[in-house]
Amino acid sequence: DTEVTQTPKHLVMGMTNKKSLKCEQHMGHRAMYWYKQKAKKPPELMFVYSYEKLSINESVPSRFSPECPNSSLLNLHLHALQPEDSALYLCASSHKTARTPNEKLFFGSGTQLSVL
Amino acid sequence: GQQVMQIPQYQHVQEGEDFTTYCNSSTTLSNIQWYKQRPGGHPVFLIQLVKSGEVKKQKRLTFQFGEAKKNSSLHITATQTTDVGTYFCAGQWNNFNKFYFGSGTKLNVKP
DSSP states (O other), X not given: OOXXXXXXXXXXXXXXXEEEEEEEEOSOOOEEEEEEEOTTSOOEEEEEEETTEEEEEOSOOTTEEEEEEETTEEEEEEESOOGGGOEEEEEEEEXXXXXXXXXXXXXXXXXXXXXX | OOOEEEEOSEXXXXXXXXXXXXXXXXXXXXXEEEEEEOTTSOOEEEEEEOSTTOEEEETTEEEEEOTTSSEEEEEESXXXXXXXXXXXXXXXXXXXXXXXXXXXXXXXXXX
16 A cells, blocks of 8 residues: 545635644554645745644644654644635655654655635 | 756757757756656656756756756767657755756757
8 A cells, every 4th residue: 555545535624623633654654744735836844743643834824733652643723714724735754753864755645725 | 045057948959960059057956857847748757857967868868967056967978859848957955855947948849
């Protein structure tokens, strides 16, 4: 299994809603990532988990709350989002977290989020 | 923060023509990776370059890493319609869990 699975594929939410995005991989990867991608823009790093611990937070607003319940799962909890948060949210994983250059990112197909 | 500049933003070519996209960093990179994102899809890993001056080939694709490890290029020979998509470079500096993507080059190939 070389897939990163994200659910849901599409999500529409109001600014007062609470929702969660889910990501799952069974490749034994110990680093997992959340990226945000606006239309016609590159992916922007949001969070990195290494061995289920948050290692990088790229100054993301607190209305985005990541969670890594175990080595295979990654969630992104959403609360009180703004319309400008509408984007494609991509989950990715990579094999190692040691200081090695032999990493590559495996991306999921993303959740297309619309905030009304 | 670290940035990778990528040009051109768009490239329209006739099928069979060559295509090149360039990435440049103001500081020395640890390594650079290249990804392809098809329309409506997600980024897919193509290659990683680690060594100064490294050149790697994948069929019609040639990837280069500069001697100073500050720039990289992707060259496609004789483009095909299946090459359509956006090509991103992604640079890594000291922290191997941080991948910063270039702005991307969107390639359109006319049959």
